[in-house]
Amino acid sequence: MLEAPKPKSDTTKLYIDRKYGGRGLKSVQQTVKEEEQSIKPYAASMATSDKLPADFQLAALTMELRPDDEEIDWHTKPLHGAYHRPISEVGDLCQTYMWLNRGNLTTNKKSLIRAAQQQVLPTRQLQTKVYHTRDNPRCRLCKYAPETIQHITSGCEQLAGNAYTERHNHVAGVVYRSLCDEYGLNKPQHRGGGTPCKVNENDHAKILWDLYIRTDKHVLANQPDIVVVDKENRKATLIGIAVPNDHIIAREEKEMVEKNHLLGEDIEKCWDVRTTVIPVVIGLWLQ
Ligand SMILES: [Zn+2]
Structure with a gap:
């Protein structure tokens, strides 16, 4: 039974895990975020053939890249920061995303690229380790290394020469x-x-x-x-x-x-x- 919080007590503690001294409640924002995250792999897998998931992916990306983000110090953001930090160390964040507006790509192609970047395309590794719909994670071309996005984009010896x-x-x-x-x-x-x-x-x-x-x-x-x-x-x-x-x-x-x-x-x-x-x-x- 959850005891009622004291008036004016710190509400942030409501959402901290009980084992860390909080109340263990889920915030509405967190619940919405989790739902969005869980639907992303599905949207990514369907985005190349269906407009609705493609639109969803693009809308989610637009939210990530809203103009205010330029002012954010990514070093303080543990989630997106993990991705944006390496970019900002060697390149320009805005120019990195310029292809979204100036690349002359269709919505489906943008979604496909984003899905590859987010590593949610149904590779054999993902099908084996996450979806559990296959037994063998090895690459369908070289039949040797696990078929990950990294392997396909730059590590497969079958693709190296061509x-x-x-x-x-x-x-x-x-x-x-x-x-x-x-x-x-x-x-x-x-x-x-x-x-x-x-x-x-x-x-x-x-x-x-x-x-x-x-x-x-x-x-x-x-x-x-x-x-x-x-x-x-x-x-x-x-x-x-x-x-x-x-x-x-x-x-x-x-x-x-x-x-x-x-x-x-x-x-x-x-x-x-x-x-x-x-x-x-x-x-x-x-x-
Ligand atoms: Zn391979």
Whole structure:
């Protein structure tokens, strides 16, 4: 039997577990939150084929990203903070979510991506460990590692030689096309317009795409993703591109700068230019 609280007693204690000295009641807010959380995996699994769950997912996301959130110190928020903290340490929170408004994606695609980030897509690991509808959690492609979202997005050896390379080249292609625009160079007509030519050149600039560069000294990395030579300013920019899982973003950036640095030094001597290394590292931000 729950005894009546004393007038003006601290109401927060009502909702603290009894074993910690509280009354063990559930607040209305907490109950609503729990209901929302429990319906999310279902909405995620249905969002790709049904508009209503897709709308629910997007509405839930909009609530998470309401404008006031920009003012929140994520370091003090244990739930969302666990996800937002790593982003704010290496990148910009608003730019990270820019794809939601400017990515030109359908509602269903946004929901699918969000479901993957939240790791609620029905992978075999989830079906085995959470839904208990399968016995074997192993990946349906390599048949070896547990099929998690991390494994599918960056760890499966069956996808390493094709899908991951294609993803990398898509990102590199966007950078390449922007550079062509900047220097007035010809470019593939559309995003899927084939592999760029190895050397693209006019009077102002030269862009090298995934080209082996002969050096005087022995360096480990001789083949940057993109090299831009600005002829007028005697400047060369080495651009490395990677799309890793979020927890290794900082390491990936550091390694990319280090491995291209030696090549940059050699290029400075041989080509009589100043060099800069720019890493373009895009995380997958799984929550
Ligand atoms: Zn696999």
